[in-house]
Amino acid sequence: MGWSPERDAPAAAVPPLSVERVTLRYHTDAGVVTAVEDVSFTIAAGERLALLGPSGCGKSTLLRAVGGFLKPSSGEIRLRGVPVRTPGPDRMVVFQEFDQLLPWRTVAGNIAFALRRARRLGRAEADARAREWAGRVGLGAFADAYPHTLSGGMKQRAAIARAFAVQPDILLMDEPFAALDALSRRRMQDELLNLCEETGATCLFVTHAIDEAIHVGTRILVLTPHPGRVGAEYRVSDDARERGSAAFGALETEIQQRIFGTLASRPASGREGRAAHAPDAQVIAHVG
Amino acid sequence: MSDSALAPTARHVLPTLGPGARRLVLLVALALGWELYARWLGNSLLLPTFLETLAALWENLRNGELPERVRASLAILLSGYAIGIVLAALLTALAVLNRWGESLLGLLTAMFNPLPAIALLPVALLWFGIGGSSLIFVTVHSVLWPLALACHAGFRAVPATLRMAGRNIGLTGPAYIVHLLIPAALPSILSGLRLGWAFAWRTLIAAEMVFGASASEGGLGWFIFTNRSQLETANVFAGLLTVILIGLAVETFVFATLNRFTVQRWGQEA
Numbered sequence: 001m002g003w004s005p006e007r008d009a010p011a012a013a014v015p016p017l018s019v020e021r022v023t024l025r026y027h028t029d030a031g032v033v034t035a036v037e038d039v040s041f042t043i044a045a046g047e048r049l050a051l052l053g054p055s056g057c058g059k060s061t062l063l064r065a066v067g068g069f070l071k072p073s074s075g076e077i078r079l080r081g082v083p084v085r086t087p088g089p090d091r092m093v094v095f096q097e098f099d100q101l102l103p104w105r106t107v108a109g110n111i112a113f114a115l116r117r118a119r120r121l122g123r124a125e126a127d128a129r130a131r132e133w134a135g136r137v138g139l140g141a142f143a144d145a146y147p148h149t150l151s152g153g154m155k156q157r158a159a160i161a162r163a164f165a166v167q168p169d170i171l172l173m174d175e176p177f178a179a180l181d182a183l184s185r186r187r188m189q190d191e192l193l194n195l196c197e198e199t200g201a202t203c204l205f206v207t208h209a210i211d212e213a214i215h216v217g218t219r220i221l222v223l224t225p226h227p228g229r230v231g232a233e234y235r236v237s238d239d240a241r242e243r244g245s246a247a248f249g250a251l252e253t254e255i256q257q258r259i260f261g262t263l264a265s266r267p268a269s270g271r272e273g274r275a276a277h278a279p280d281a282q283v284i285a286h287v288g
Numbered sequence: 289m290s291d292s293a294l295a296p297t298a299r300h301v302l303p304t305l306g307p308g309a310r311r312l313v314l315l316v317a318l319a320l321g322w323e324l325y326a327r328w329l330g331n332s333l334l335l336p337t338f339l340e341t342l343a344a345l346w347e348n349l350r351n352g353e354l355p356e357r358v359r360a361s362l363a364i365l366l367s368g369y370a371i372g373i374v375l376a377a378l379l380t381a382l383a384v385l386n387r388w389g390e391s392l393l394g395l396l397t398a399m400f401n402p403l404p405a406i407a408l409l410p411v412a413l414l415w416f417g418i419g420g421s422s423l424i425f426v427t428v429h430s431v432l433w434p435l436a437l438a439c440h441a442g443f444r445a446v447p448a449t450l451r452m453a454g455r456n457i458g459l460t461g462p463a464y465i466v467h468l469l470i471p472a473a474l475p476s477i478l479s480g481l482r483l484g485w486a487f488a489w490r491t492l493i494a495a496e497m498v499f500g501a502s503a504s505e506g507g508l509g510w511f512i513f514t515n516r517s518q519l520e521t522a523n524v525f526a527g528l529l530t531v532i533l534i535g536l537a538v539e540t541f542v543f544a545t546l547n548r549f550t551v552q553r554w555g556q557e558a
């Protein structure tokens with residue numbers, strides 16, 4: 001691309017996030033593990049990219065690299081054109097684990113502290129905004145509760161509120177609902193979707209559940225395991241987002257076949273029959 | 289059937305009391321046991337009665353002897369404790385910041401933690417002579433290693449997710465230590481402080497008994513020791529009682545309160 005990371009570059013030209021041929025390795029005592037190999041993608045403003053793949057295929061590793069917690073062995077990750085070097089509040093992360101809130105601060109305290117550190121807000125303003133955000137995720141009555149008194153779903157809500165409140169360039173979510181029961185998971189997916197649509201947030205959402213990827217994402221990137229590479233990419237049309245709709249089911253079947261096709265090593269059959277299975281799904285690219 | 293029939297009766301025999309009241313009842317029972325046994329024994333040179341001990345305690349408090357000894361001991365204890373905390377903090381900070389520091393801490397604690405502080409007393413006497421400095425030296429030794437070990441273990445045990453969450457909101461350097469590592473490791477730090485306090489108190493009382501010469505400056509340990517050699521057994525017991533009471537007071541008022549307002553409230557208890 002011909003752009004340079006200058007301040008006056010048109011916002012539309014520079015994607016909020018670009019991952020360019022990134023390879024991620026772990027150096028362990030047992031040797032070098034390549035978790036992610038040669039992965040490239042960009043996320044446009046307001047887009048929600050669902051990173052879908054079976055467990056162990058390197059989704060969290062990739063998310064940690066985007067978060068700045070892990071340095072790529074090769075390739076480059078750019079945030080608004082600027083190479084990512086360190087973690088920072090311009091990429092707020094919501095983790096899968098429930099222990100991501102500071103146990104010594106209340107729900108509002110956690111959000112307010114993030115606002116003070118990341119946005120340099122004064123105490124009063126940070127607190128007011130924190131309470132507003134606690135209310136927006138349904139934790140208004142629990143704003144003064146300490147995390148250990150909350151259920152898993154409520155803790156995840158608080159973490160989501162903290163991430164949104166900081167208004168990052170991009171939200172990074174690593175299977176935030178994976179440890180919840182099925183009912184809470186559905187509710188939280190809907191609530192997250194509403195928040196994203198209200199705020200127009202740009203998201204990178206990691207999941208191993210196909211239905212979650214379709215419901216939450218505007219675009220889906222399928223990773224194949226060992227090492228993680230981009231297997232396929234799908235754009236989710238608005239009518240496919242509706243759970244239980246024909247388009248939803250068709251896309252789900254389509255992706256399922258793609259993933260199981262790869263795992264069961266059915267070489268070309270899945271690739272050719274795709275259009276017939278999913279007339280509504282726009283398949284943009286197949287790689288690998 | 290027989291079990292369930294017995295259980296409620298057994299519970300009815302003892303009135304339901306809170307933990308504080310239960311403790312008080314037990315204390316009274318122990319004091320009563322002491323009093324009765326000592327009276328039965330009838331040898332106040334070996335074991336004075338509880339009431340004799342209380343009287344000796346009162347007498348020594350009134351004549352200013354005991355308060356002066358307590359003051360002398362606490363002054364040494366607090367200096368040693370404070371120096372120990374500062375050194376432990378420096379050593380742990382070094383260990384958190386770099387690998388060499390970590391290895392150094394590991395090595396030093398492995399070497400010195402098993403070494404009884406009293407065993408260092410001869411060295412202390414050689415270096416600092418008889419007096420406060422030697423006592424402070426052994427007290428520092430008794431606090432430093434267990435505290436540094438506890439702090440370091442606490443820092444290492446901070447969950448990876450919490451660390452990442454902290455760095456995510458932009459905490460780096462000293463702010464990361466102050467706003468993330470220390471509060472996250474507080475359960476370990478507090479238990480290290482508690483342990484360090486207990487060690488320091490024991491070490492100091494023991495070390496004071498070895499110090500014969502500087503009687504005018506002597507603390508509680510010295511008070512106990514000199515009264516034993518003068519066969520003032522009631523005073524010896526009054527001194528021991530004072531040691532116990534101060535330990536209990538610090539435990540319940542300082543550490544229990546610190547715990548209640550921090551880690552207990554945050555659900556962080558280890």
Ligand SMILES: Nc1ncnc2c1ncn2[C@@H]1O[C@H](COP(=O)(O)OP(=O)(O)O)[C@@H](O)[C@H]1O
Nearest residue numbers: 026028033035054055056057058059060061062
């Ligand atoms: N800290 C680590 N050290 C070594 N290997 C790791 C580490 N974290 C993850 N891996 C390996 O990298 C691969 C991808 O892991 P991960 O990114 O957690 O997958 P996912 O999130 O998709 O389940 C796995 O094979 C895993 O064993």
Ligand SMILES: [Mg+2]
Nearest residue numbers: 059060061175
């Ligand atoms: Mg994962």
